[in-house]
Amino acid sequence: MKPAPAPRVPRPRTAPEAPATPGRRPPVGRGAGRRADRAVWRCLRHRSMRWWSAANLVSNAGTWMQLTVQNLLVLQLTGSAAATGLSLTVQAAPGLLLGLAGGAAVDAWPRKLTAAVSQAALGAVAFVTAALVAFDLLTMPLLMVLAAVTGLVATVDGPACALLGNDLVPAEDVPSSIALGSVVHSTGRLAGVALAGVAVAGLGDAAAYAANGLSFLFVTAVIPFLRLQPRAEAAGPEPVAVDPGRARDGLSFFMSRPRLVALTAITAVSAVFGRNYSLTLAVLVTGPLAGGAEEFGTVSTMLAAGGIAGAVLAGRMRRPSVRLVAALAAAGAVLQIAAGFSPDLLLLVVLVAPMAVVESMSDTAGTTVLQTDPPPHMRGRVLGVWRSVSTAWGLAGPPLLGLLMEWAGARGALVIGGLVIAGSIGAGALHQGRRVSRVVATGPLPAAGQAPVEELTPAA
Template sequence: MSLPPPASPADCATPLPTQGIPGALRRLGAALLSRDFRILWLGAFTSTIGTWMQKIAQSWLVLSLTGSAWYLGLDSFLGELPILLFTLVGGVIADRHNRRLLLISSQVVQLSSATLLALLVWFDVVRIWHVLLLSCLTGFAQAFGGPAYQSLVPSLVPKKDLPNAIALNSIQFNLSRVIGPALAGIAVASVGLAACFGMNALSFLAVIAALIALHVPHVRPVNSMPMLAEMKGGLRYVRDDRTLVSLIIVASASTFLGLPMQTFLPVLAQQVFGQGVDTYSRMMSFSGAGAVTGALAVAWLGRFHGMGKVLLGLQATFSLLVIAVAWSRSVHLTYLLLFAAGLSTIITSSLVTSLVQLVAPDAMRGRVMSIYMVAFRGGMPLGSLVSGALISRIGLPVVLTLNGSLLCLAALYFLTRREGVVRV
C-alpha cells in the first residue's frame, strides 16, 4: 500500500480571514492566523506561566534549603542533564513517531513531577535530594518533548511565517517570564512555595488540551532505518553543513557563558543587594520584559538579509551587559541592565533558532533540532555548574566578568569569518 505524500506546512495551516485586521497587526502576528499554531501558542503560554512560577519558587527553595550557589548550579545541571543524554534519541523518535502524542506524554510526566513537589513542600517533608531528583525527571520528559515541539511548529504555519512563529513563541515564553515571577512573588508571600508548584501542575492541563485539539496529520516516514543509523545520519548531516555547525557553536557559547547569569540572580539579590524573593522576582520580570520587547522586534522584522551578522553583534552586546550586571551596585540600574540583556539575548536566540529551522529539511528536522537543543539547552546547565563552583571560590562579579569577556571574544571571532553565521 502506498503512503500519502508528506504534508507541507501550508497544507497543515488553516489561516484566518484577514479582512479588517490592520496591516501592522497582520505582520506582527502572521503565524497566529494559522489555527493550529494559535491553539498551541495559547496552551503553551498558559503552561509557561506556571513553569516560571515553579522556577522562581524552586530556585528560592534550593537556596533556602542549602544556602549554596553550588546547589543552584547543580539543580540547573541535573534538570538539563537528561537533555544532554537523551535529546538525540528524542530527535530520532520525533522523526519516526507522532510528534503530538510524544508531546502529550511529556506534559503528563512534567505535570506529575510538579504535583509531587507541591505535596512534598505542603507537608514540609521536602529535602534537597527530592528537588534534584524531580528536576532530573522533568528534564527527561523535556528531552523527548523538546525535539517533538521544535519539529512540530514548522508544520503548523506556512514556511514564510516560520520566523514569525518562532518570534511569537519567544514572546509567549518571555511574557510568561514577566507574569510568572510576579505571580510567584504574590503566591509565595500569601500562600507559600507549594502554591507555585501546584499552579504549575494545573497549567500543564492547558497545553495538553491544546495538543489534543490540533488537526495536524502525522505522516509516517517512507523509509525507516535502525535508530542508531538514523542518529548517525543526523550527526553526519550537521557535521557536513558548515552553516549549521557555526550556528550550533554560537548557540552553545551563548548559553554556556551568558545564560548562567539568570541562574545566579537569587545570589545577586540575596548576597549582593541583601534583598529577598520579591527583588529576585522583579529582576526576572525586568529580564522577561526586555525579552518580550526583543521578540516583538523579531516578529515584526520576520526574515531579513544579514540575520547572522545581526545576531553576532547582539551577542557581543549581551556579553558587555553581563559584565555591567556583575559590577552594578544599584538595584534600579541592575533592573535596567537586565531589561537590555533580556532584549539582546532573545533576539539572538530567536534568530539562531529561525536560521537552524530554515536550513534543516523536514525529513531531518527532528534530528537537526535535537542536536541544536543539546548545544542550546545543554550549555546553560554546564555553564551554571562550572560558574557555581567558581563563584564559591572567587565570587559572583569576577565569574560573570570572565564569562562575558569570553562570550564577547567568541562573537568577534565569528564576525571576522567569511563563512558560516555571517553568510546567512
C-alpha cells in the same frame, strides 16, 4: 436595413483580486501587503496558533510555579543550597546524555501524538509529586527520582513541542511564532513566580505541583484540535522504531552543516561569557556600584523589558541568517563591555536595556535558523543534538564565569567576556571570508555530497 452595432469599448484590465479571508478586511494601499507580511504577530492569524499560544502561556505559568516551590522545598528538606543545585543538575542530566535519542524519537513518531503523550507524562509526574507533598511522604531521594524522570521526558517533549508550534504556521511566519513563544515564556515566568507565592500561602506547597499538572493536561487537551500546515502534514514521519543509528545520523548531519556548527559556536561563547547576568550584574551592582537588592531589581526589570522588546522586534524577521545572529551577538558584546566600565548605576541601567534587546533578537534569530535550516525529517534530531550541547555549556558556564570573576572581578569578567565574544565572532567571520574567497577563486565544482559555495556562507 439594420443599424450598425455600437463599437465595443474594451474594459480596463485589472489584476485578479486575492481571495478574501473570512472575517478579515483586505489590506488597502500599496504597502499594506508588505506590512502584513512583516507584522510582528502575523502567526496569530492562524486559529491553531492562537490556541497553542494560550496553552503554552498556561503551561509556562504552571512550570514556573513548580520550579519556584521546588527550590524552596529542597531547602526545607535538606537546608542545603548545594542540594538545590544538585536537584537542578539531576533534572538537566538526561538532556545532556540522551538528547540525541530524544530527537531521534521526535523524528520517528507522529509529532502531535508525541507532544500529547509527553505533556500527559509530565502532568502525571506533577500530580504524583503533589500527592507526596500533601501526605508528607516526599523525601530527597524520591524528589531526585522525580526530577530525573521529568528531565527524561523533557528530552522528547522539548523538541516535539517546539517543532509542533512551527508546524501550525506557514514557513515565512515561523520567526513570528518563535518570537511569540519567547514573549509567552517571559510572561508565563513572571505570572508563575507571582502565583506560586499566592498558591503556597493559601493552599500549601502541593497546590503549585497540582496546578502545574493541570496546566500540562490543558495542553494535552488542546493538541488533538490543532491543524498542521499542509507542508507539515506531507513531511510527517512514519512511526518507526528508534535505534542508535538514527541518533548518530542526527549528529553526523549536524556536524556536516556549516551553518549549524557556526551557530553552535556563536551561541556557546555568548552563553558562557555573556548571558549569565544574574551572576555578573548582581556582583557588579552590589559590589563596585555600592547598590543593594532594590537597585539590582531595577537592573533585572530593565533586562526583562529589553528581552521582551527584542522578541517583539525579532517577530518582524522573515528569513534570519547566522550572519545576522553573529552581528547581533557582537553588538551585545560591545554593550556588555561598556556596561563593565559603567561608573554609576544610572549608566548601567541605560546600557542593559539595549543589551537585552539585541541579545533577545539574536536568540530568536538563532532559534529560527536552528528549527528551519534542517530538512523536516531531521529537525527532531538536530534539536536533540542542540539540547545536549546547550545543556553542557549551561552546566559548565556558571562555574567558569565564577572563576573568571574571582580572578578579574565583576567589571573584568564583563569586559573580558565581551572581548572574547566579539573577538571570536570577528575571527570566525574573517576565517569564513577567506575560505569562501579561496573557493570562489579556484572555482571547483562541488563533489557529490559536498556543499556548494553558497552553503559555506553563514548568511545563506
